[in-house]
Amino acid sequence: MFDENIFELIKSETERQRDGLELIPSENYVSRQVLEAMGSVLTNKYSEGYPSFADLDGDESAIVAEILPNYRYYGGQENTDRVERLAIARARKLFGADHANVQPHSGAQANTAVYNAWLKPGDTVLGMDLGHGGHLTHGAPVTQSAQIYNFVRYGIDPETGAFDYDAIEKLAKKHQPKILLVGYSAYPRIPDFAKFAAIGKKIPGCLLMADMAHVAGLIVGRAHPNPFDHGFHVITTTTHKTLRGPRGGLILSKGTVGSPLKKPEKTLENIPTLIDRSVFPGTQGGPLMHVIAAKAVAFHEALRPEFKKYAAQTVANAAELAKQLKKRGFKLVTGGTENHLILVDVMSSFGIHGGIVEKTLDEIGLTLNKNAIPDDAEPPFRPSGIRLGTPAMTTRGLIEKDMTQIADWMLAAIEQRDDAAKLAELRAEVTEFARKFPLPSDR
Numbered sequence: 001m002f003d004e005n006i007f008e009l010i011k012s013e014t015e016r017q018r019d020g021l022e023l024i025p026s027e028n029y030v031s032r033q034v035l036e037a038m039g040s041v042l043t044n045k046y047s048e049g050y051p052s053f054a055d056l057d058g059d060e061s062a063i064v065a066e067i068l069p070n071y072r073y074y075g076g077q078e079n080t081d082r083v084e085r086l087a088i089a090r091a092r093k094l095f096g097a098d099h100a101n102v103q104p105h106s107g108a109q110a111n112t113a114v115y116n117a118w119l120k121p122g123d124t125v126l127g128m129d130l131g132h133g134g135h136l137t138h139g140a141p142v143t144q145s146a147q148i149y150n151f152v153r154y155g156i157d158p159e160t161g162a163f164d165y166d167a168i169e170k171l172a173k174k175h176q177p178k179i180l181l182v183g184y185s186a187y188p189r190i191p192d193f194a195k196f197a198a199i200g201k202k203i204p205g206c207l208l209m210a211d212m213a214h215v216a217g218l219i220v221g222r223a224h225p226n227p228f229d230h231g232f233h234v235i236t237t238t239t240h241k242t243l244r245g246p247r248g249g250l251i252l253s254k255g256t257v258g259s260p261l262k263k264p265e266k267t268l269e270n271i272p273t274l275i276d277r278s279v280f281p282g283t284q285g286g287p288l289m290h291v292i293a294a295k296a297v298a299f300h301e302a303l304r305p306e307f308k309k310y311a312a313q314t315v316a317n318a319a320e321l322a323k324q325l326k327k328r329g330f331k332l333v334t335g336g337t338e339n340h341l342i343l344v345d346v347m348s349s350f351g352i353h354g355g356i357v358e359k360t361l362d363e364i365g366l367t368l369n370k371n372a373i374p375d376d377a378e379p380p381f382r383p384s385g386i387r388l389g390t391p392a393m394t395t396r397g398l399i400e401k402d403m404t405q406i407a408d409w410m411l412a413a414i415e416q417r418d419d420a421a422k423l424a425e426l427r428a429e430v431t432e433f434a435r436k437f438p439l440p441s442d443r
């Protein structure tokens with residue numbers, strides 16, 4: 001029987017996406033091929049374990065031609081093995097990694113697997129203050145990781161966004177972290193990865209881990225530094241933000257790749273295998289092979305020269321939008337942006353909390369999210385800020401000149417938020433504009 005309810009809702013969500021503009025900096029629009037891989041029969045297959053990791057450097061035609069002995073626990077893997085091997089080979093190439101684990105179901109699972117691979121209960125992680133833009137999975141007290149490990153935090157200067165590297169080094173020397181973690185979900189600047197690496201290397205047995213979920217697509221598009229170029233051991237990321245793939249996680253690492261069936265010595269050199277064993281069977285069961293295929297498709301797209309242009313345009317659009325917002329009285333946290341993301345203190349700009357702005361802009365078809373600002377005096381559900389960014393609208397095809405229009409709509413909606421007729425008029429304008437930029441899955 002046709003499931004009318006669900007398919008009507010999918011249709012309605014497609015229309016919402018077509019008729020509005022997505023400004024949430026962690027969202028994007030995938031291609032038709034990514035959607036098709038996600039919706040394929042690969043979802044029917046169990047593939048616990050791993051394919052062979054041999055011969056991944058060569059031409060893809062060799063990977064497709066070869067069926068090699070695997071490390072799986074179920075039969076029938078002649079296609080799934082090759083799908084996962086292609087995903088691994090492409091991810092390694094994109095990030096310059098020695099190894100890639102493409103199985104994490106999400107960014108949270110990827111981070112959990114790295115903690116589980118390298119830490120013992122009670123060990124210390126030095127990471128970014130959650131209130132300064134860090135992420136829930138970096139030790140928020142409500143998470144399971146925070147019950148197991150000891151998280152110590154460093155912050156930023158809220159005016160400039162700068163890290164105080166001397167203060168971070170002092171914290172590292174005092175707390176002797178086993179992981180120095182650089183990563184964030186609401187930080188509009190670029191860290192000095194070399195300085196972080198120099199600090200981590202002074203601490204014995206310290207793993208340098210970068211959670212690059214937000215900027216992964218900028219890294220592979222060469223519009224942001226790559227932590228591996230500065231001595232980091234591990235990068236975790238999601239695959240659906242700037243990387244523009246399906247919803248999922250990914251772990252890249254440097255080191256020697258061994259058999260996942262044999263427990264290696266716990267050394268930094270063996271981190272690839274420690275991570276493989278930590279993902280499966282340590283923290284996950286069967287991989288989602290349809291999602292892994294879609295990740296492989298997205299990696300294929302990100303390896304193409306056009307993706308460099310996309311990454312550069314995303315950053316250029318964010319810089320222009322920041323400029324246009326500032327002109328209109330929006331107060332930007334750190335004064336601007338160097339990546340795809342903008343954080344605005346709407347409380348000091350307009351005297352209203354971020355939730356009101358989120359709801360008002362929803363009404364006109366511009367989607368963004370309320371967000372805490374550094375040292376926010378307001379509670380998390382009514383924070384002082386909003387967070388927005390350009391990855392999705394850049395995929396739609398918007399360029400710098402379109403940012404003026406977006407800033408105009410944002411200001412008009414905020415100023416006239418109690419005027420329903422004005423909001424309806426703005427919504428009609430946004431819809432007319434958005435329809436000129438088809439979703440990639442409609443092209």
Ligand code: DSN
Pocket residue numbers: 026107135185
């Ligand atoms: N939810 C993601 C974001 O919006 O940044 C982080 O997990």
